[in-house]
Amino acid sequence: MNAANVDALYQEIILDHYKNPQGEGLRDDFDTEVHHVNPTCGDEITLRVDLDGDIVKDVSYAAEGCSISQASASVMYELVHGKTVAQAFAILDEFHAMMQSKGQIEPNEDVLEDAIAFAGVAKFPARVKCALLGWMAWKDATSAALSLKEQEQS
Amino acid sequence: MNAANVDALYQEIILDHYKNPQGEGLRDDFDTEVHHVNPTCGDEITLRVDLDGDIVKDVSYAAEGCSISQASASVMYELVHGKTVAQAFAILDEFHAMMQSKGQIEPNEDVLEDAIAFAGVAKFPARVKCALLGWMAWKDATSAALSLKEQEQS
Amino acid sequence: MSTFDVNAVRQDFPILGRRLAGDVPLVYLDSANTSQKPQQVIDAIADHYALHNANVARAMHQLGAEASEAFESGRSKVAAFIGSKRTDEVVFTKNASEALNLVARVLGDAREIEGRGPIGPGDEIVISQMEHHSNIVPWPLLCERTGATLRWFEVTDDGRLDLDSIELSERTRVVAVTWVSNMLGTINPVAEIVRRAKSVGALTVIDGSQSVPQMPVNVSELGADFVAFTGHKMVGPTGIGVLWGRYELLASLPPFLGGGEMIETVAMERSTFAAPPARFEAGTPPIAQAVGLGAAVDYLSSLGMENVAAHEQQVTAYALGRLAEVPGLDIIGPREAIERGGAISFTLGEVHPHDVSQLLDSQGVAVRAGHHCAKPLHQRFGVQSTTRASFYLYTTEAEIDALVEALNHTRKYFGV
Amino acid sequence: MSTFDVNAVRQDFPILGRRLAGDVPLVYLDSANTSQKPQQVIDAIADHYALHNANVARAMHQLGAEASEAFESGRSKVAAFIGSKRTDEVVFTKNASEALNLVARVLGDAREIEGRGPIGPGDEIVISQMEHHSNIVPWPLLCERTGATLRWFEVTDDGRLDLDSIELSERTRVVAVTWVSNMLGTINPVAEIVRRAKSVGALTVIDGSQSVPQMPVNVSELGADFVAFTGHKMVGPTGIGVLWGRYELLASLPPFLGGGEMIETVAMERSTFAAPPARFEAGTPPIAQAVGLGAAVDYLSSLGMENVAAHEQQVTAYALGRLAEVPGLDIIGPREAIERGGAISFTLGEVHPHDVSQLLDSQGVAVRAGHHCAKPLHQRFGVQSTTRASFYLYTTEAEIDALVEALNHTRKYFGV
């Protein structure tokens, strides 16, 4: 597989999510909001996290970017909302490891579900940042939400 | 002639002036004083000019530097003191042209006298600055002295 | 003029023979980002390291003399190439960005600028909406340090500077604009801008990063105070840029970085500074890079900059024509090859530029996607990013055809 | 350890085969000024330009990916070479001088430094009398901008830092000293200096320009905040230097130059800045130079830095012994090869160093004469200039013999 083989990158699942993004839009109930930018290309995402105790109740976002970054945010929404924070972080770690692996790690389909479609992206180093944009925004927003809750409790 | 042939650089006349510098020392009668440094190597000269109307009455100096810069200051003293300012500048121009010539110009012995010994230095680009240090200091000090006199008259 | 033979030129660039993934030939259309290097430049650098390497200025031995001569002859060649009257008006920096930052720093630090005092509150710095980030970011930082106000020329819908969008006045201290836009390709009327700036006593800083590689440039005729450009975009090495500055002005300004050869004498607490250009070149300079840049301007001069400009013009005109045939393709910037350099930015329907460039890459066509370090200008045109194809002296019409074919393939792939 | 073979090493350096005027072989004893380059480094640079050249970060095509990979792998190699725990603690600059100026500028600009507020009046910056100009000049300029006071460690008669000449206190904000003196060869007790600085809460800046090329260095073990060094002195190219900095500290500091890749987002009047190292690398970085520096550290690692240091030690000991035999020759700095690197500065009776070096050069022996950018240190020893011979991994004892012979010739020539 190589750069000439773009089909490895643009899997059906990715193009589907790109065309029909899940969970898109900024919703009013949220704990924290972050804005992330990929400085190289200008791709942007504004993302909100709403925690309900241990549960990621909602993730809402407005993103502007390429098919990979858009699809990745959509898949991320599907994977993390409704999960516990701990589960969601575990999925993030799995996704992150897959993206950094240059295609060397066999992705865990049980954990990643649709997100295994991004395994091909790991072979295109320039696009890894695109696939991670939404996830990193979620990580930041959730960490901030957690410390917010902690402060409120103390 | 090449870098291996240092005799071209260290002419008898130069070594003589180096060992017995003419006009050395800082004398009390002067119009202007300058301090010049060769930044690359640290060679220094403090130089005073005393003009009497049109005449370069005295040039006195304290120099610290290599044989070439010391000998050059000594030869310069011999050539310019007692001359008119115009004559002295003409000699400076001739000397300067010889030093910049990379050995391509036939030096004018009538004007340069002992200073033609420096023709060999022009072939050692790194040493040209050494040979010019005293002359440039003299040029600066004399120009300053001239504008001083002009101001006094107006 | 008729001697320019693009196929002969291509033989000098080893990389143009490369084949990419899928065994497709390289079609390099990203020269506004960085240019490729001819063998002559590569060899000049290698020979320098292999045979003449030494430090400069400080070294008085034979190798030192050879290295100094090679380095300073790089400077003389650059000076001659841009029509500078004096060699010591050419300051070597690490790239164009450092050159522009250098100007902004020392103008901000100067206690006195040609009889007009320091830059301070009430003074205005004028840039344009068309600038590369390297000619934007330093200026608000200068304003922050000095209390001056930032203003800028706007850009018209067809991608030209709107010189009437603001008025210069006696408060204007600096006008800093690009000669050629790296996004739109627009060639700006810099002579007119310099004239207007001069008439109110403002200094001019021209970003020549895209013009010096592409067209004959004569800084003396231009009459600007500073011109900045960068080696890697003009078939030269990375790691070297140039700040050309008017000598008397350079000589009146404070230093930028301290150390190495920029001093006259050093005491622990106070130093005096050498004359330009040394004053602005702290530490060991880019020696081998100056040798490489010298070889680069030799190469460009041997082709003739009029020929380079004419070729660029011709390829750009051809590309503008062919791109107009691609359905859904929208060019941002001048659509005719008039007062226009060889960079064309465009959008392709709803397909994101990253996806366009990825598809083109899969066909061997290398273009750039993103904001090309010109985010405010993208904002001006209401786009977050664009795809940019850019041409240079080795670009052929066949490569433009390959681009168009790859674009049509991309349209099909994404169904637009 | 026993595998170090200086004659095999010499085969890698094409310049060492050069013959000079009068057909004498080159004896290059000026490596503290700049080192020579092995073929491996020369080839790495040429191959990069010929086959993989593109701009980095910004380019998403295949050449761009190759160039980015090559550039970033230069960074990883350097990080590993100096024992940095993180790759992103390695900032590429144009040389060591820029690295040191960068630190001084951003520390001066910072509104807050690790909970201690900005540097201001009453604060002290400590350097030493032993510094290269590049680690002197930036600091009084910082003091001028901030109102802080400059102090310095003095140097003992035998060329060692006198650590008791001043006391560090809670007012001390920065201690900036060299690891190895480029004039005296002295190796300073930097670990002890870092310990003392830390105990009063001061930051440490170590000038590693002469240590990183010569000895195994581990920045994590050292515990300093910043270490600066330069490519051209460690068999690498000109046009690249390194600032290593502790990540959290780098991440808390403002940018240095503005433009290109150092931004997160840009609006006309306000920008936000990228994380380190990008924050401190405005514009197109020294791409081919990072590739060359990567090849240089590969080369040094393949020899083994312990072996390089042992060889340096051995040649220096031999040279100190042989030079002691030359009548009228006076060494300034440590006379024994203990805590001492391979630079030996000396005077030869009344013969001026320029004249010494000229005579040596006529015999093919390349040394440096002058103040070696350490004027205050020369003043300390009451000399205006010295002659310096300096050694590196390719230096042989036979070359030291040639030096001694040429010195004796010089004595005869000038009748001393």
Ligand SMILES: Cc1ncc(COP(=O)(O)O)c(C=O)c1O
């Ligand atoms: C101790 C020391 N510090 C700093 C420097 C400056 O290095 P560069 O000229 O590469 O900036 C040098 C070399 O000249 C040096 O020897």
Ligand SMILES: Cc1ncc(COP(=O)(O)O)c(C=O)c1O
């Ligand atoms: C118009 C313009 N200005 C400045 C620059 C910055 O050049 P460099 O990255 O070499 O500093 C560029 C190139 O990126 C440019 O196109």
